[in-house]
Amino acid sequence: MTLINETLNETHEPALRSWVAYANAAGNDFPIQNLPFAVFRRKGTLEAFRGGVAIGDQILDLAAAAATDVFSGEAAPAVHAGAHDKLNDLMALGPPSWRALRRALSRALREGAAEQAALAACLVPQSEAEYGVPARIGDYTDFYTSVHHATNIGRQFRPDNPLLPNYKWVPIGYHGRASSIGVSGQRFHRPMGQTLPPGATQPVFGPSKRLDIELELGIFVGSGNALGESVPMAQAENHVFGLCLLNDWSARDIQAWEYQPLGPFLSKNFATTISPWIVTLEALAPYRVPFTRPEGDPQPLPYLDSETNRQQGSLDIELQVGLLTPQMRDAGQGDATICRTSYRHAYWTVAQMVTHHTVNGCNLQPGDLLGSGTLSGPTLDQAGALIELTTGGKHPLLLPNGENRTYLQDGDAVVIRGWCEKAGAARIGFGQCLGTVLPVRA
Amino acid sequence: MTLINETLNETHEPALRSWVAYANAAGNDFPIQNLPFAVFRRKGTLEAFRGGVAIGDQILDLAAAAATDVFSGEAAPAVHAGAHDKLNDLMALGPPSWRALRRALSRALREGAAEQAALAACLVPQSEAEYGVPARIGDYTDFYTSVHHATNIGRQFRPDNPLLPNYKWVPIGYHGRASSIGVSGQRFHRPMGQTLPPGATQPVFGPSKRLDIELELGIFVGSGNALGESVPMAQAENHVFGLCLLNDWSARDIQAWEYQPLGPFLSKNFATTISPWIVTLEALAPYRVPFTRPEGDPQPLPYLDSETNRQQGSLDIELQVGLLTPQMRDAGQGDATICRTSYRHAYWTVAQMVTHHTVNGCNLQPGDLLGSGTLSGPTLDQAGALIELTTGGKHPLLLPNGENRTYLQDGDAVVIRGWCEKAGAARIGFGQCLGTVLPVRA
Numbered sequence: 001m002t003l004i005n006e007t008l009n010e011t012h013e014p015a016l017r018s019w020v021a022y023a024n025a026a027g028n029d030f031p032i033q034n035l036p037f038a039v040f041r042r043k044g045t046l047e048a049f050r051g052g053v054a055i056g057d058q059i060l061d062l063a064a065a066a067a068t069d070v071f072s073g074e075a076a077p078a079v080h081a082g083a084h085d086k087l088n089d090l091m092a093l094g095p096p097s098w099r100a101l102r103r104a105l106s107r108a109l110r111e112g113a114a115e116q117a118a119l120a121a122c123l124v125p126q127s128e129a130e131y132g133v134p135a136r137i138g139d140y141t142d143f144y145t146s147v148h149h150a151t152n153i154g155r156q157f158r159p160d161n162p163l164l165p166n167y168k169w170v171p172i173g174y175h176g177r178a179s180s181i182g183v184s185g186q187r188f189h190r191p192m193g194q195t196l197p198p199g200a201t202q203p204v205f206g207p208s209k210r211l212d213i214e215l216e217l218g219i220f221v222g223s224g225n226a227l228g229e230s231v232p233m234a235q236a237e238n239h240v241f242g243l244c245l246l247n248d249w250s251a252r253d254i255q256a257w258e259y260q261p262l263g264p265f266l267s268k269n270f271a272t273t274i275s276p277w278i279v280t281l282e283a284l285a286p287y288r289v290p291f292t293r294p295e296g297d298p299q300p301l302p303y304l305d306s307e308t309n310r311q312q313g314s315l316d317i318e319l320q321v322g323l324l325t326p327q328m329r330d331a332g333q334g335d336a337t338i339c340r341t342s343y344r345h346a347y348w349t350v351a352q353m354v355t356h357h358t359v360n361g362c363n364l365q366p367g368d369l370l371g372s373g374t375l376s377g378p379t380l381d382q383a384g385a386l387i388e389l390t391t392g393g394k395h396p397l398l399l400p401n402g403e404n405r406t407y408l409q410d411g412d413a414v415v416i417r418g419w420c421e422k423a424g425a426a427r428i429g430f431g432q433c434l435g436t437v438l439p440v441r442a
Numbered sequence: 443m444t445l446i447n448e449t450l451n452e453t454h455e456p457a458l459r460s461w462v463a464y465a466n467a468a469g470n471d472f473p474i475q476n477l478p479f480a481v482f483r484r485k486g487t488l489e490a491f492r493g494g495v496a497i498g499d500q501i502l503d504l505a506a507a508a509a510t511d512v513f514s515g516e517a518a519p520a521v522h523a524g525a526h527d528k529l530n531d532l533m534a535l536g537p538p539s540w541r542a543l544r545r546a547l548s549r550a551l552r553e554g555a556a557e558q559a560a561l562a563a564c565l566v567p568q569s570e571a572e573y574g575v576p577a578r579i580g581d582y583t584d585f586y587t588s589v590h591h592a593t594n595i596g597r598q599f600r601p602d603n604p605l606l607p608n609y610k611w612v613p614i615g616y617h618g619r620a621s622s623i624g625v626s627g628q629r630f631h632r633p634m635g636q637t638l639p640p641g642a643t644q645p646v647f648g649p650s651k652r653l654d655i656e657l658e659l660g661i662f663v664g665s666g667n668a669l670g671e672s673v674p675m676a677q678a679e680n681h682v683f684g685l686c687l688l689n690d691w692s693a694r695d696i697q698a699w700e701y702q703p704l705g706p707f708l709s710k711n712f713a714t715t716i717s718p719w720i721v722t723l724e725a726l727a728p729y730r731v732p733f734t735r736p737e738g739d740p741q742p743l744p745y746l747d748s749e750t751n752r753q754q755g756s757l758d759i760e761l762q763v764g765l766l767t768p769q770m771r772d773a774g775q776g777d778a779t780i781c782r783t784s785y786r787h788a789y790w791t792v793a794q795m796v797t798h799h800t801v802n803g804c805n806l807q808p809g810d811l812l813g814s815g816t817l818s819g820p821t822l823d824q825a826g827a828l829i830e831l832t833t834g835g836k837h838p839l840l841l842p843n844g845e846n847r848t849y850l851q852d853g854d855a856v857v858i859r860g861w862c863e864k865a866g867a868a869r870i871g872f873g874q875c876l877g878t879v880l881p882v883r884a
Contacts, residue, residue: 138580138620138621139619139620139621141707142704144704154703157703158703164702164703165638165643166638166645166699166700166702169636169644169645170636170645170699170700172700172703172704172707173704173707174616174617174704174705174706174707175616175617175618175619175707175711176617177581177617177804178580178581178620179580179581179669179804179805179806179807179810180669180803180804180805182669188669188670188803189670189803191802191803192672192801192802192803193801193802194611194612194743196607196608201607202611202740203608203611203612203743205743205744205745227621227622227624227630227713228630228631228883229883230634230883251802254802257608257612258608258612258614259703259704259705260606260608261596261599261600261606261614261701261705262584262586262614262615262616262701262705262706263616263701263703263704263705263706264616264704264705265583265614265615265616265617266798266799266801266802266804269617269802269804270802270803270804271669271803298644301636301645301647302647303647356708357708359634359635359708360633360634360635360693360696360708360711360712361622361630361631361633361634361712361713361883362619362621362622362708362711362712363621363622364621365621368621441670441671441672441803
């Protein structure tokens with residue numbers, strides 16, 4: 001636990017309060033201990049997007065803040081980098097700059113700070129903002145770090161062979177599509193594609209009938225590595241800027257027909273939705289937990305192992321998926337929770353993803369996005385996809401209003417929420433990741 | 443054949459000669475009928491990269507050409523777009539602009555052109571140039587369009603099930619890594635990774651011992667499509683800027699262990715090499731050939747079918763792979779040809795790749811790269827990968843100098859060449875795509 005405490009500092013102090021009143025409200029996602037980053041502009045305007053930091057129900061506009069004299073030393077270039085329309089330049093600066101900016105923000109936003117007057121003029125209410133994808137995502141890689149998901153879904157695609165022999169050795173990952181990643185609020189058309197009906201020998205072409213979600217976390221790469229160089233475990237987290245929520249929409253019928261031998265393609269690349277706010281690894285420090293393997297499972301190969309990873313490689317992030325049907329929306333109801341789990345169940349850690357990805361010399365670049373893969377927990381109600389929650393569509397979910405669902409219907413909206421909470425630390429949240437299914441495009 | 447003739451115009455006339463003398467030399471890749479695009483700068487300088495057009499042994503510097511008064515009308519914005527450090531802006535303009543620029547270049551570079559004096563000052567010898575990756579590649583997708591490759595490699599990875607049931611229906615593709623794409627001349631370290639030795643139950647970590655090539659063509663997307671929109675077959679080629687040579691380096695031992703269930707990852711993403719010159723689809727028009735399926739094979743589903751595709755969807759591009767070992771290099775020998783084939787054998791066309799990729803609403807963007815997949819022809823000596831040429835390493839290739847090879851050794855260089863040649867049309871070439879294997883990084 002020494003390692004964990006070393007990463008904690010004054011910015012995590014639970015008693016800290018902000019002069020932005022709502023930041024001190026119980027249960028709010030963005031207290032002064034969080035300070036996540038997004039890009040935003042005022043809704044309905046043609047303003048340039050720029051970086052912002054969430055504080056309570058407000059956004060500190062980094063472009064406006066950069067024009068004040070509040071930030072000095074190492075924080076000054078960081079706040080200027082954060083003022084751009086994408087966060088890549090801030091991400092590229094690396095941990096010392098990120099830490100300096102976090103410390104400066106924390107001090108300036110505290111109750112009683114001398115900077116209050118200058119920064120109060122730089123606030124934009126979140127209710128008046130719209131968000132952009134926070135980085136130019138050069139490459140997007142999706143991992144497969146939940147052994148429970150791999151087993152559950154493997155059972156359906158390969159009943160005789162659910163968990164493949166490589167799973168416990170290799171942090172399985174594959175490349176995804178960067179161009180179709182959108183920010184929370186994304187609305188996308190149900191995809192068309194080829195599917196093989198049960199019992200048929202020839203495929204048919206039409207709308208996907210098995211449209212699913214995948215509850216994931218996204219990991220934004222901060223500073224990159226040169227092509228040919230690898231990032232050892234001891235350095236891996238220095239290349240990570242922060243985490244967001246991610247919904248990897250999946251057309252299961254298209255996937256089943258197309259995925260062999262080269263993996264999912266059109267079943268995934270029509271849309272991927274992420275939350276606007278990136279919660280930094282530093283903000284998450286109080287929620288680190290040991291990385292453990294079940295009794296009898298192999299330990300990671302040495303290149304994927306480190307003392308720090310064993311002691312505190314995992315993160316206890318609570319995750320929840322809500323479904324809002326058109327009927328629920330029309331009745332003024334909120335979304336119904338269909339899954340609750342935690343990131344702590346993942347079989348591979350963030351550091352292991354980074355190190356594995358680069359062990360062959362593959363270069364990561366600032367703004368690259370890594371998906372965790374579906375984060376199903378050990379029990380059925382912790383499953384992060386409908387194909388698991390409904391056992392391949394066999395057992396529909398009964399919703400509180402009497403409707404039921406196997407896969408998504410047109411008009412359905414899905415919202416992912418995430419937060420961290422425990423005694424002795426401030427609760428911090430991720431906001432939400434919302435996406436809506438539109439009918440097939442006419 | 444009507445369709446083919448409609449796409450031909452004065453720029454393809456075989457009798458055309460250029461005032462750049464070498465462009466008229468027999469066997470040269472870059473006659474006035476070709477006019478491919480690259481980005482370049484003078485070798486060993488810190489000049490900005492800018493677009494260029496190959497003509498004989500020279501490059502027409504588009505930044506310099508844009509500063510003359512040679513280009514007017516629709517060609518003027520095109521030449522300005524081509525002057526940038528990447529070709530994305532030119533690619534985004536679309537076919538009418540590309541055609542206007544091609545016509546203007548063809549006229550200005552012809553023997554007797556009034557523009558000779560102005561443009562002669564804009565030439566840079568190819569021998570003095572170095573090249574860059576020609577576009578910001580937002581996403582890179584690799585297809586699998588050779589049924590011969592799919593069958594040959596399938597036999598080795600799945601002896602009981604070489605060609606999967608989806609192959610003849612789905613233009614199989616998967617997402618690749620954009621960040622590690624380099625231009626001809628790329629040198630990369632042999633990758634490290636996990637492999638499962640024969641008979642072992644636990645993997646080992648170390649250098650790949652089965653480093654291979656994949657002979658491919660790369661297809662650069664020109665104008666894109668919006669997320670949610672699909673590109674029908676009739677429009678597909680309007681979204682294609684041109685083609686280059688591509689070597690999809692592959693670590694077969696890493697691939698065999700990691701690829702299930704989500705496809706190749708670290709076995710591919712350490713390096714991909716492309717040729718600097720992009721030969722436009724218009725330059726290739728004389729080499730269009732009918733797209734045919736073997737007797738008894740299913741016809742493509744309607745969304746992947748069109749009369750134009752059947753009549754002229756395939757391209758007869760001759761392809762050749764050469765291997766140059768350190769011993770051959772030391773002896774002053776040239777590379778040894780290990781494969782000769784043609785792109786006409788592909789099972790799916792360029793138009794089918796574009797249409798399939800977007801049928802679910804996935805958005806392509808200017809500068810995106812599509813790989814054809816390994817272009818093995820029907821016979822063994824036409825195979826585009828060592829794993830096929832050596833039957834999985836069982837039958838080494840005997841090289842002319844007495845050496846033999848199963849997979850690549852450190853110091854080996856591989857060069858891909860491509861050209862089109864037939865009676866009644868000018869021969870055009872792609873230049874070369876060269877890459878060299880360095881030892882594992884210390």
